[in-house]
Every structure is written in structure tokens, then in C-alpha cells.
Amino acid sequence: xxTVTQSQPExxxxxxxxxxLSCTYDTSESDYYLFWYKQPPSRQMIxxxxxxxxxxxxxxxxxxxxxxQKAAKSFSLKISDSQLGDAAMYFCAYRSATEWxxxxxxxxxxxxxxxxxxx
Amino acid sequence: DTGVSQNPRHxxxxxxxxxxxxxxxxxxxxxxxxxxxxxxxxxxxxxxxQNEAQLEKSRLLSDRxxxxxxxxxxxxxxxxxxxQGDSAMYLCASSVQGVEEQYFGPGTRLTVT
Numbered sequence: 001x002x003t004v005t006q007s008q009p010e011x012x013x014x015x016x017x018x019x020x021l022s023c024t025y026d027t028s029e030s031d032y033y034l035f036w037y038k039q040p041p042s043r044q045m046i047x048x049x050x051x052x053x054x055x056x057x058x059x060x061x062x063x064x065x066x067x068x069q070k071a072a073k074s075f076s077l078k079i080s081d082s083q084l085g086d087a088a089m090y091f092c093a094y095r096s097a098t099e100w101x102x103x104x105x106x107x108x109x110x111x112x113x114x115x116x117x118x119x
Numbered sequence: 120d121t122g123v124s125q126n127p128r129h130x131x132x133x134x135x136x137x138x139x140x141x142x143x144x145x146x147x148x149x150x151x152x153x154x155x156x157x158x159x160x161x162x163x164x165x166x167x168x169q170n171e172a173q174l175e176k177s178r179l180l181s182d183r184x185x186x187x188x189x190x191x192x193x194x195x196x197x198x199x200x201x202x203q204g205d206s207a208m209y210l211c212a213s214s215v216q217g218v219e220e221q222y223f224g225p226g227t228r229l230t231v232t
Contacts, residue, residue, distance in 0.1 A: 004161075033219045044123075045162075045210070045223040091161050095219060105150065106175070107212075107221060109161030 002027045002094050006110035013082045014118050020067075021077045021113045023092030031097040034068065034075045035107070040088040048090070051075065053097070079115075087117045121145075123224035125211050131230045132201055139197045140227045144213030151194050152221060153186055154210040155179065162210055168194060169216065201231045 003026045013019035025034070036048040051059045051068050058066050063083075067076045079086055093107040124143045132138050144151050149170050154162035165184070166176045170191035180186075183201075188194040198205055208228050212221040 035220070037223075044225040047220050047222075050220065093161075097219075105167055106152065106164035106177075107154075107162070109163070111159065111161050 002029075002032075002096070002108045004092050004094050004108050004110040006092055006113050008113045009111070010114045010116070012116040012118060013079070015082055015084060017082055018078060018080045019082055019115065021079075021090050021092075021115070023075045023077070023110060025073050025075065025092070025094050027073070027094065027096075029096055029098065033095045033097055034066075035093040035095070036064070036066070036075075036077045037091045037093060037109075038086075038088045039091065039112075040085075045091070049077065082117050084117050084119060087115055089114050123211055123213050123222055125209075125224040125227050127227060128225060129228050129230075131232065134201060134203060134231055136201055137197065137199045138201060138229065139195055140209055140211075140229075142194045142196070142211030142213075142224060144193070144211070145222055148213035148215050148222070149191065150214045150216055150221075151188055152212040152214075153194070153196055154212065156208040156210055156226070157206075165196075165209075198229075201229075203231050205229060206231045 005024045032053045034051045037045045039045045049061045063080045065078045089112045091112045092110040126141045151168045153165040156162040168188040183199045186196045208226045210226045211224045214221045
């Protein structure tokens with residue numbers, strides 16, 4: 001079974017600075033997707049960024065970028081120019097890309113990292 | 120686009136009572152998922168529908184839990200004989216087959232006293 005580990009329960013960053021959130025995962029599959037989701041306090045979870053395992057290029061979305069190291073099974077999220085609105089729980093998630101395999105559709109989440117942005 | 124909606128947003132019930140939650144997915148999303156999130160943890164998968172068919176259930180889903188998706192539209196999750204350990208946020212998500220992203224609703228927070 002796949003597992004996702006987020007080793008930083010809490011992180012803090014100064015407004016306008018850069019922060020990196022860590023995520024490692026364990027899988028025997030070669031084809032899969034990785035996601036970062038953001039869950040603001042008392043608000044719903046939204047997708048921040050996704051990465052396909054077969055793509056070598058790291059995904060970027062505006063101020064958000066990932067460092068995907070497939071061999072090391074590492075998938076970190078970098079937030080540049082941090083804003084107060086970035087404060088939230090961040091979850092790393094894994095999804096198999098093997099459509100025919102039972103259980104491939106579910107997301108497997110880490111425990112999350114609480115990000116605080118200081119003004 | 121109204122997004123995924125869930126009702127009620129909060130539910131307080133006494134141990135032993137039955138509760139039912141509803142999820143309305145984004146229109147035209149044929150896949151619907153239920154997850155459970157306890158304090159300090161990431162969401163855990165419970166079950167998944169493709170159209171009206173329930174294709175997978177987690178072993179977390181005990182016999183007291185049942186989910187339906189009649190006509191492949193909205194879904195309900197029922198918990199019978201609630202226990203204090205059922206207290207959690209119940210999240211619903213939907214997606215389109217062939218698209219990897221899942222879109223989440225605001226959740227239903229259940230408190231069992």
C-alpha cells in the first residue's frame with residue numbers, strides 16, 4: 001500500500017519570503033500522480049498543484065512550484081513571495097495512475113503541514 | 120459552477136443515533152468520493168462511486184456505514200448507531216473520469232456526544 005509522509009507538522013514564514021514544505025512517499029508503482037492541496041481554516045480543500053510522475057519537468061503554478069525527485073520519492077512544495085492568504089494546512093497526496101487497478105482512484109494523504117505566515 | 124456542496128455543515132448527535140449526510144457533486148462529474156478527516160490527520164478514503172455504482176469501499180467503512188448514489192447524482196452517507204469514535208469531518212469530492220483532480224466540498228463536521 002502507498003504511504004505519504006509529511007515530516008513537518010508546522011512551518012512558519014515571513015510575509016514575502018519563501019518556504020518549502022516537504023513530502024515523501026512510498027510506492028512500488030512507476031506511474032502515478034502527486035498533488036498538493038491547501039485547506040484554509042474552516043474552509044474547503046483546494047488543489048494547489050499537481051505533478052505527473054512520467055514528467056521530468058517540475059510543475060509550477062504562479063508562486064507555487066514543486067521539486068519532484070522520483071528516485072528519492074520526494075515531492076516538496078515551494079511557496080515564493082508568501083502572502084497572508086497562504087496560511088493554511090497543506091496536504092500532500094498520492095494517486096495511482098493505473099486505472100484498472102482496484103483502489104487506484106483514491107487519494108492517499110499525508111498528515112499535513114500547518115503553515116503560518118507572519119506579517 | 121456551484122462546486123461540491125455538502126449538507127448539513129455541522130451535526131451534533133447522541134451516541135447510538137443514526138445520521139445521514141448528503142453530497143451534491145459538481146454537475147457532470149461522474150465520480151464521487153467520501154473521505155473522513157479526524158483532528159490532526161489527513162483525509163482517509165472511505166468509498167467511491169462511478170455513476171451509481173459503488174466500486175470500492177475501505178475497510179474503515181464498517182457495517183454501520185452505508186453510502187448510496189441513486190441515479191448517479193447526489194450521494195448520501197449514513198452512519199447507524201453512532202459511536203464517539205465517529206466524530207470527524209466527512210468530506211465529499213467529485214471528479215470526471217479521465218481527469219485526475221478531485222474537487223472537495225466544505226465537509227460535514229460530526230460530533231457524537
